Amino acid sequence: MSSAQSSEEKKITTHVLQEMKRRGEKISMLTAYDYSMARIIDAAGIDVVLVGDSASNVMAGYETTLPITLNEMIYHAASVVRAVSRALVVVDLPFGSYQGNSKEALNSSIRIMKESGAHAVKLEGGREVKESIERILTAGVPVMGHLGLTPQSIYKFGTYVVRAKEDTEAQRLIEDAHILAESGCFAIVLEKIPAQLAARVAAEVKIPIIGIGAGAGVDGQVLVLHDMLGITHEFSPRFLRRYMNLYDDIKAATERYISDVKSKDFPNKHEQY
Template structure:
């Protein structure tokens, strides 16, 4: 594991080396300075400024409402807390689907206006031309196949994808198309572990799983989910590493009690 400690900054080259050395890649989301600083100090490899901020930060039902301006705003805040991790930014809905030229301009805007290291796009063969255009000018692109949250209305549910032979073949072809277009990594979301293992073995670039089993080259979770802050959302692929919602509830109630009963502030806490 020493190779990982030698990286002063995680880059696309670092991630490729981790895959080749069979060292798992770690990734989490962040939308603010304090969280990003904690994740970076702990040693996380990738911090994704995800469009999931639409759900866990803004309270929306889907990722669709979040805008380019909002993604850029949050990325600027996140970047101030990061020294080592690679910062990847989700390109929001309709910032790249219209045509490759608009996608190219929006990806360039993210890279120019923030200290991000890469952008992430959802889709496979249908966006391969777009990925190629963006990567050819030196902007690293992370792909995303399987369940695509920005396409949730076409699916009708958040059920796992790739369970049928036909769909598994299509997802595999999508992942390969992204690699051929120049993507440096691919997120596999909510696909069977057997399929994720097959795709990971076929690709030279790293795969990052979320609900895709243990055979991917790395894993990503939404930070508020794994910290137990989002108590209303607990799919089978999320493991609680803390129960911060309960701890915060206890702390806030104690604060309320201390204030109302004259226990806070004390003389030592006053000027």
């Protein structure tokens, strides 16, 4: 077998994710928005890289995910795609690029795929986006769904609290998960819902269910990279596990650099020509 064939087999596709679910192998997913970070997490073996509209928060400093534009998402996605050789790259359709208009949803998705080279798109919502999902799929663009806490609807909900705690909303979420799967989504993200409910959805639908604040009974997990690495430090929900504390480390390194420059210690005689 040639090395080209071998490396091709290692690439993560939507089919590979389905096989992982069937085998009971958990799926790892992180966000990334730039070439350097994406290259590192791809080399580490991440399965899915999500170019999330959370770039609106962590990269641009907005309070919500709503302001980021389709052009900006394409810019971030193209940067990530250039870095990734193994992972599946999924790109969020930003607010206003698909809601209530399936033709616009299709056009937005085609732009993302053509201009960034990404592998799939993700959108928020259940039955209300069914037509958009089906239309996007007619162009051969894979679609990942997103249910539970949907940040693009923050002004409708008015809060980021756990969703689907009441029976009526829980039942609607289960129905929506089935609708998304039957419409052709290859996977669904469930955000900030009770663990028992998420486990039930993962057991009932055949496509992979990726959780964020949805317990351990799903098929995989996703976190925002900047949260996981401790670059952001104001945000501390229960579901977040910080694997590093880079905010403090980077701040301390910067303080040392400033001190060395001010004291004329940097550059020393070995650091100049």
